[in-house]
Amino acid sequence: MKIILTVLSAGLFIFGPMPSKAVEFSQRPLIRPGGVDITLASASNKPVTRSNRPILRQKQEPVIRVAANAGFESWVRSFRPRALSQGISESTFDRAFRGAGYDPDVIEKDRNQSEFTKTLWEYLDSAASDKRIANGKKALREQDKALRAIEARYGVEKEVVAAVWGLESAYGEFRGSNDLISSLATLAFDGRRGKFFEQQLIAALKIIQSGDVEPRQMTGSWAGAMGHTQFIPTSYLEYAVDFTGDGKRDIWSDNPTDALASTAAYLKRFGWVTGQPWGVEVVLPSGFDYALASRKIQKSPAEWASLGVRGQKGSAVPNYGAGSILLPAGAQGAAFMIFKNFSVIERYNTADAYVIGVGHLSDRLKGGGPIKAGWPRGDRALKFAERKELQRRLTAAGFSTQGVDGRIGPKTIEAIRGFQRSVGMVPDGYASLQLLKRLNR
Structure with a gap:
């Protein structure tokens, strides 16, 4: 879920023992709150603060690692009236904090987000790996009825929803097992980004008060992202939906229906165009004016064709609407004509790698082939x-x-x-x- 100035999840952290079988990673590029830009090399025309570190979220029982901390306990007492003034009842507050506490591991993870850079092609190798594609096709079969109903309601193709699910939590396998109240309260108390995390903590308390989830079942990443498709609390409050009709917007349980529908509702809310691709791989002509490769420059596929830009089969790209040329690895890598739906996926996460990862994985789940152009694999991302x-x-x-x-x-x-x-x-x-x-x- 794209958010402003926040962390969605962080680090390659394993909750409990490694499973004996091979695992897929979540592929969320991180958005770090006001810190160092640790993004991969990109041709994006917008400055962002992000990383594309793979996260391992292992499906387990809630993990609560609390330690005595007098300062934290004092902060909770001072926070209580602020929460109550924002509509949180005394009973909800007391129930949410019963069993919660200061989690030193959260602070350690927040303090030790070392720089980690990855090229786009390395990212895509994992984001659209054979295993992730196979698991995605299996997930599509298993959730066929729900995904078709979601697509009919919101107009977002089932493969796109599945691709977000696949990159966010490896189709639900790695949803995060941290106790959210403990994690968010610890980060709010820490103060480095206290205002933001207090806002998320208030939102989490409102979710509990609504009856959607019990306090100790509200689990996720150490930094507050929750469920199959990793919503943060404020985004959940605004966009999550009860698609099953059971009276709860349940994104945490083994049934992913509400989470998948919430993702589709989110994309629809920000203007998803049914039937339009995120982008298509194109071939640029010899002598192409690379100044035209800009998100600010949009032309119809016919106009691009008049400049020699063609689809992979040599013909003009179909008329999907105005598009821009994106060169995420420069002239030595693949070129894409991207459309409005690229920007819609970008609302979920601003990293170009993530958007291309979701788009390309969805194409593969529809039966499409790999990206045809080569990559400058001898290169590496700049630190x-x-x-x-x-x-x-x-x-x-x-x-x-x-x-x-x-x-x-x-x-x-x-x-x-x-x-x-x-x-x-x-x-x-x-x-x-x-x-x-x-x-x-």
């Missing part, structure tokens, strides 16, 4: 310090990035293109290791 160095050197070379923050946003992309043109490189705006080495000469 945060290297991205800052890239910005400093671009600015020193006369191509100002308007600041040094380690985020490859529109201004940095334009600076890269300016430098690339000046030295005879393909001006694709891609922040590659090769580019940094050229600047270091």
Whole structure:
């Protein structure tokens, strides 16, 4: 679930013993609250703070690891009147905090989110692995009736909903087992992002008060993402639906129906266009003007065809509406014509890798083939310090990035293109290791 300035889940953490069988990881790229940008190399035209670290969420009984902490207990007492002033009843508050407590493991995980970068192709290798595709087709068969009903209600294709499910929790296998009240209260008490986590804690208490879930059954990631498709509490309150009609919006149980319907409802709410792909792989002509590869530039498929942009079979892309050209790995990787539904998936998570991962996995679940173009597999994603160095050197070379923050946003992309043109490189705006080495000469 895309959120503003928050963590959805974090780290490669294993709750309990590793299963003996091979496991699939959740593939949520993280959005870190106001911290270091640890994103993969991307041609996105928007600055974001995110990572694409795979998360292992193991399906277990709720895990409550509490420790005595006088400061935390004092904070809970001071928080209680604030919660009550926002409509939380005394009985709900007391019931929610009975058995909850300060969880030092949550703070340790929050403090130790080391930088982890991954290229898009490495991410897609896992996001659309043979195992994830096979498991997805199995999930589609097992949930066929529910998914068809969800598609009929919201107009979001069942394969897209299944792909989100697959990347968020490996089709429900890794939903997170942390006690949410303990985790959110610990993070709110910690204060580093106290206002945000207190907001999520209030929302969690409202969910309990509504009767949708019992306190100790409200489990998820250590940072507050819940259920099969990893909603945070505030998003749950606004978008979750009771599709089964049992009076509860249950995204936690083994039955994924409400969670899948809630995901479809969320995508529909933000403008999902039925029958429109997220994007299609295209072939660019020789001499293509790479300045046109921008999210800000939209043309009809026919207009792109007049510029030589073709689908993989050599003909013009069907008229799915206005589209932009996206080069997530620069001129040496695959090119995509992306449409409005790309931006709708982006509401769930802003990372280009995640959106392409969901889109490509959904295509594979529909029977489509792998991405045909190659990737610059000899390359690697730039580390945060290297991205800052890239910005400093671009600015020193006369191509100002308007600041040094380690985020490859529109201004940095334009600076890269300016430098690339000046030295005879393909001006694709891609922040590659090769580019940094050229600047270091």
